[in-house]
Amino acid sequence: MAGDGAKRPYRTSPSVRQARADRLEAAARAVESAALQLFELRGFDVVTVDDIAAAARISVRTFYRYFPAKDDVLRAVLRRRAQAVATALATRPADEAPMRSVRQAVQDVVAAEDSAEVARWVQVVEASLYATRVMLGVSILEFNGVLAEFLGMRLGKAPDDLEPAMLAVAAGAIILVAQTRWYLLGGDLAATISDALTVIDTVVLGGAGASE
Structure with missing residues (x-):
């Protein structure tokens, strides 16, 4: 058995994981809202991921954290x-x-x-x-x-x-x-x-x- 000084793996509580998931969901919904406004104004086909990221005030890299593609x-x-x-x-x-x-x-x-x-x-x-x-x-x-x-x-x-x-x-x-x-x-x-x-x-x- 490991000694008393051995480190135990850190585990986040269910409430912390849920709070994190809620924050990610809220952020994704904000990006979705910004994208929908652009789609309405310009049309889905011409709007780019760069356009959406700029409208949502995030980086393109951050956009891809929430959505794999437009x-x-x-x-x-x-x-x-x-x-x-x-x-x-x-x-x-x-x-x-x-x-x-x-x-x-x-x-x-x-x-x-x-x-x-x-x-x-x-x-x-x-x-x-x-x-x-x-x-x-x-x-x-x-x-x-x-x-x-x-x-x-x-x-x-x-x-x-x-x-x-x-x-x-x-x-x-x-x-x-x-x-x-x-x-x-x-x-x-x-x-x-x-x-x-x-x-x-x-x-x-x-x-x-x-x-x-």
């Missing part, structure tokens, strides 16, 4: 939503029809979002063909993955089996279409998405809600 500034919105939906799905009743759980979880998460910020994000993405394509891909990787994992678990199947995979893709596409429709026509975003997701129940599942 695209990731927009991806952050989808990743936060995917994480929030995963958390919300984990709290849904075990005996609830899977697609009903998805609809309610997504509605709750979207209702808690700042709709004005979502509208700004959609405007930036819609104005750039490149950003639209990238965000569609991110949505498939991030959001649809969360849904497929949950649906597979509830249906007793692997996430990449046909039924959970197809339901997840359908739900993800419906959410994107509903969000664009809301941006163009207005109204309540959470309700618009929830109403749109009933399409899976009524058209695809015949009102069964993917019941067990």
Whole structure:
């Protein structure tokens, strides 16, 4: 055994680690806000990382501490939503029809979002063909993955089996279409998405809600 004088490895407490994570998150959100303003003014395609760093009053090196690339500034919105939906799905009743759980979880998460910020994000993405394509891909990787994992678990199947995979893709596409429709026509975003997701129940599942 090591002697009494041996140094023990330093371990930060959970509260200290959480405080550090909160500071990093706040700093990243500040950079994200500065970037979004530039995207609105100049367009996503022409704004550079140097521009964002200057607007956020940080160095380019510091920018890359928070985001691997310019695209990731927009991806952050989808990743936060995917994480929030995963958390919300984990709290849904075990005996609830899977697609009903998805609809309610997504509605709750979207209702808690700042709709004005979502509208700004959609405007930036819609104005750039490149950003639209990238965000569609991110949505498939991030959001649809969360849904497929949950649906597979509830249906007793692997996430990449046909039924959970197809339901997840359908739900993800419906959410994107509903969000664009809301941006163009207005109204309540959470309700618009929830109403749109009933399409899976009524058209695809015949009102069964993917019941067990």
